[in-house]
Amino acid sequence: MNQDRNEQPTQLDTPYLRLDKAQFLHNVLRLRQRMESHGVALRPHLKTVRSVEATHYVLPEKHSPATVSTLKEAEVLAASGYREFIYAVGITASKLPRIQSLLLGGVDIAVILDSVEQAKLVAAFCQKSGCVIPALIELDCDGHRGGIRSDSLLLVEIAHILQRGGAEFRGVLTHAGESYFCQSEQELAAAAKQEVACARRAAKMLADNRIECRVVSVGSTPTAFSGEEYDGITEVRAGVYCFFDLVMAKVGVCEPSDIALSVVTSVIGHNVEKGWLIVDAGWMALSSDPGLSSADEKDSFGLVSDVNGNLVEGLRVSQLNQEHGIIEHEKGQFDLSLLPVGTQLRILPNHACATASMHQTYHVVDVDNSTETWQRIQGW
Amino acid sequence: MNQDRNEQPTQLDTPYLRLDKAQFLHNVLRLRQRMESHGVALRPHLKTVRSVEATHYVLPEKHSPATVSTLKEAEVLAASGYREFIYAVGITASKLPRIQSLLLGGVDIAVILDSVEQAKLVAAFCQKSGCVIPALIELDCDGHRGGIRSDSLLLVEIAHILQRGGAEFRGVLTHAGESYFCQSEQELAAAAKQEVACARRAAKMLADNRIECRVVSVGSTPTAFSGEEYDGITEVRAGVYCFFDLVMAKVGVCEPSDIALSVVTSVIGHNVEKGWLIVDAGWMALSSDPGLSSADEKDSFGLVSDVNGNLVEGLRVSQLNQEHGIIEHEKGQFDLSLLPVGTQLRILPNHACATASMHQTYHVVDVDNSTETWQRIQGW
Numbered sequence: 071m072n073q074d075r076n077e078q079p080t081q082l083d084t085p086y087l088r089l090d091k092a093q094f095l096h097n098v099l100r101l102r103q104r105m106e107s108h109g110v111a112l113r114p115h116l117k118t119v120r121s122v123e124a125t126h127y128v129l130p131e132k133h134s135p136a137t138v139s140t141l142k143e144a145e146v147l148a149a150s151g152y153r154e155f156i157y158a159v160g161i162t163a164s165k166l167p168r169i170q171s172l173l174l175g176g177v178d179i180a181v182i183l184d185s186v187e188q189a190k191l192v193a194a195f196c197q198k199s200g201c202v203i204p205a206l207i208e209l210d211c212d213g214h215r216g217g218i219r220s221d222s223l224l225l226v227e228i229a230h231i232l233q234r235g236g237a238e239f240r241g242v243l244t245h246a247g248e249s250y251f252c253q254s255e256q257e258l259a260a261a262a263k264q265e266v267a268c269a270r271r272a273a274k275m276l277a278d279n280r281i282e283c284r285v286v287s288v289g290s291t292p293t294a295f296s297g298e299e300y301d302g303i304t305e306v307r308a309g310v311y312c313f314f315d316l317v318m319a320k321v322g323v324c325e326p327s328d329i330a331l332s333v334v335t336s337v338i339g340h341n342v343e344k345g346w347l348i349v350d351a352g353w354m355a356l357s358s359d360p361g362l363s364s365a366d367e368k369d370s371f372g373l374v375s376d377v378n379g380n381l382v383e384g385l386r387v388s389q390l391n392q393e394h395g396i397i398e399h400e401k402g403q404f405d406l407s408l409l410p411v412g413t414q415l416r417i418l419p420n421h422a423c424a425t426a427s428m429h430q431t432y433h434v435v436d437v438d439n440s441t442e443t444w445q446r447i448q449g450w
Numbered sequence: 451m452n453q454d455r456n457e458q459p460t461q462l463d464t465p466y467l468r469l470d471k472a473q474f475l476h477n478v479l480r481l482r483q484r485m486e487s488h489g490v491a492l493r494p495h496l497k498t499v500r501s502v503e504a505t506h507y508v509l510p511e512k513h514s515p516a517t518v519s520t521l522k523e524a525e526v527l528a529a530s531g532y533r534e535f536i537y538a539v540g541i542t543a544s545k546l547p548r549i550q551s552l553l554l555g556g557v558d559i560a561v562i563l564d565s566v567e568q569a570k571l572v573a574a575f576c577q578k579s580g581c582v583i584p585a586l587i588e589l590d591c592d593g594h595r596g597g598i599r600s601d602s603l604l605l606v607e608i609a610h611i612l613q614r615g616g617a618e619f620r621g622v623l624t625h626a627g628e629s630y631f632c633q634s635e636q637e638l639a640a641a642a643k644q645e646v647a648c649a650r651r652a653a654k655m656l657a658d659n660r661i662e663c664r665v666v667s668v669g670s671t672p673t674a675f676s677g678e679e680y681d682g683i684t685e686v687r688a689g690v691y692c693f694f695d696l697v698m699a700k701v702g703v704c705e706p707s708d709i710a711l712s713v714v715t716s717v718i719g720h721n722v723e724k725g726w727l728i729v730d731a732g733w734m735a736l737s738s739d740p741g742l743s744s745a746d747e748k749d750s751f752g753l754v755s756d757v758n759g760n761l762v763e764g765l766r767v768s769q770l771n772q773e774h775g776i777i778e779h780e781k782g783q784f785d786l787s788l789l790p791v792g793t794q795l796r797i798l799p800n801h802a803c804a805t806a807s808m809h810q811t812y813h814v815v816d817v818d819n820s821t822e823t824w825q826r827i828q829g830w
Binding site: 083084085086117139140141159160161162163164165168184185187188191213215216247336337338339340341344346348350353354355357358359360391392393394396410411412423424427428429430431448449450 | 463464465466497519520521539540541542543544545548564565567568571593595596627716717718719720721724726728730733734735737738739740771772773774776790791792803804807808809810811828829830
């Protein structure tokens with residue numbers, strides 16, 4: 071870990087990505103304790119943090135289960151001693167040699183798939199290579215993206231293809247992607263129940279066909295905070311809870327004050343006529359992620375706090391160019407002279423995964439103002 | 451230059467950023483020749499390519515003028531021998547020491563500003579340090595973002611503040627940011643005229659007050675292809691013309707076939723019920739840039755071509771998650787079995803600057819299928 075206790079974050083050139091370490095640790099602990107109290111394992115999705123240093127805090131041990139969205143994440147984390155992954159993006163034949171290398175290196179990594187076609191590809195690879203690739207079937211619990219319905223006999227067919235081919239059929243996995251659009255506690259609770267019910271139904275159907283699911287995996291940050299009953303579920307996955315963001319605040323699983331991540335920016339100009347504050351954080355620092363704004367709302371690419379983290383009511387990032395952001399007040403004109411050129415502000419992200427992805431490093435600030443620089447894993 | 455003529459791009463793991471070298475060189479030459487025929491200098495904006503290797507082709511010589519959007523670009527390019535920059539984002543005091551270091555290293559780099567406040571900051575720094583910082587005043591030619599109106603006496607006031615403080619007042623600069631929304635050749639021609647007229651008016655007003663503008667700088671890719679008359683203009687700036695993208699095709703300054711940049715992706719699944727093709731290029735590979743889609747159009751995050759670069763009519767990227775893209779056909783259902791899991795496709799970017807910014811490297815493919823890897827400059 072690259073520690074530099076003399077470097078003050080206010081001396082860094084803007085824009086930069088700031089991580090409040092205490093808040094990050096608080097967030098990590100909050101979900102860990104919730105899952106412990108429910109007696110179900112947590113398998114954090116590391117696509118949010120994408121950092122070895124951050125992973126040291128997110129995963130309790132080197133053998134703790136983790137989820138990744140790229141093989142690069144698994145490879146870099148494996149080189150740091152982590153041993154237990156699900157690669158949670160549908161597998162293709164071209165990526166199997168890298169899976170094999172990881173397995174040969176003593177890393178447990180499972181792939182996911184949702185078609186006979188993919189099962190045949192994996193089985194053929196296992197047969198040819200002698201490599202026993204663990205595979206999970208992705209279930210569709212809410213029509214969000216991909217996956218197989220939990221009552222489809224395809225599940226049995228795919229499990230058989232994998233087993234016959236010398237792969238390891240390990241279980242089922244689902245993700246309540248639609249839970250990001252929940253608007254009440256009732257909807258969240260229902261999404262969590264539906265996710266669990268879907269996984270359980272698939273596992274039962276497979277068991278009825280004498281196929282064991284060692285892993286029955288569910289999860290998303292909204293449902294991970296909303297589920298109450300996990301019988302038959304072996305693990306819960308979630309990622310963005312480590313940092314939280316404005317989308318999660320809108321969904322209702324955190325407050326804006328729980329957001330550990332921000333982009334520190336400087337005022338670089340004023341458009342007095344239009345009441346615009348111009349800052350040096352454009353989409354290059356924030357991403358263009360629109361968050362969850364509905365059609366009747368104005369665009370917002372982030373809310374604004376002062377350099378100490380106090381939300382400045384009424385301000386929002388209304389437009390982005392590559393290296394320019396425009397901040398407006400909901401009431402139109404405001405006293406721009408209160409925020410002269412050079413003033414530093416923090417932008418709270420719509421989507422922490424997307425904002426963090428625009429940066430190579432985290433500038434991590436602890437409660438005593440000591441800082442560390444954490445590297446983000448880059449690429450695929 | 452990292453050349454590897456054995457590496458075939460089809461063997462790379464997807465997603466990756468592919469640059470068609472011949473098309474890139476064609477695009478670079480096209481604007482260079484246009485500006486040469488108009489007798490005005492071209493100052494390419496390197497924020498698009500952000501790569502030393504690409505810059506070798508974009509700039510004819512090490513002393514050729516260039517525009518940058520971050521000091522990091524200037525620093526990395528200066529280390530490769532490039533010598534002549536405008537940092538085209540409003541300057542703040544905290545960035546002046548890095549400007550000074552570049553100047554002391556024999557690099558010519560000018561800053562831009564659009565307020566008395568900033569002029570005083572620059573003047574104070576010059577007075578204290580003895581460093582003569584060249585500065586341009588940013589003009590507002592179309593109400594796009596920042597800048598001072600070309601008829602404002604503030605221009606004279608700011609030039610005097612700079613000169614008295616020991617800075618070098620070097621001229622004026624404007625950017626027709628609204629030209630991205632032009633919908634006809636007439637509108638483009640008008641935007642180009644307005645940009646030139648604005649800069650010329652400001653230069654004349656300053657000259658009338660015995661202040662010389664050594665630099666009178668205009669530019670944007672749409673106006674750079676639309677202007678016909680550059681009297682009194684010393685240079686034209688443009689960036690995205692090097693790659694082109696779907697926004698520029700919509701604006702009308704290129705065809706989709708002129709786009710040199712694409713993201714190569716693999717089909718990783720099908721949602722047969724919904725008629726969705728699922729690919730391994732999400733916003734992490736494409737960015738979330740929405741392009742120029744109007745309210746009555748469906749969202750599109752890119753168009754789709756086959757692996758040989760032939761546009762597949764009717765397909766568009768309709769939704770993005772972190773590592774997943776969803777491709778739909780404009781007619782709804784289509785024969786997904788024609789594109790089985792593992793099929794490679796290319797996604798043409800809405801906004802080349804944004805899509806390229808999601809990657810660390812370009813996989814550059816020449817007409818003989820030889821490839822090179824070019825590094826992108828990262829961070830600020």
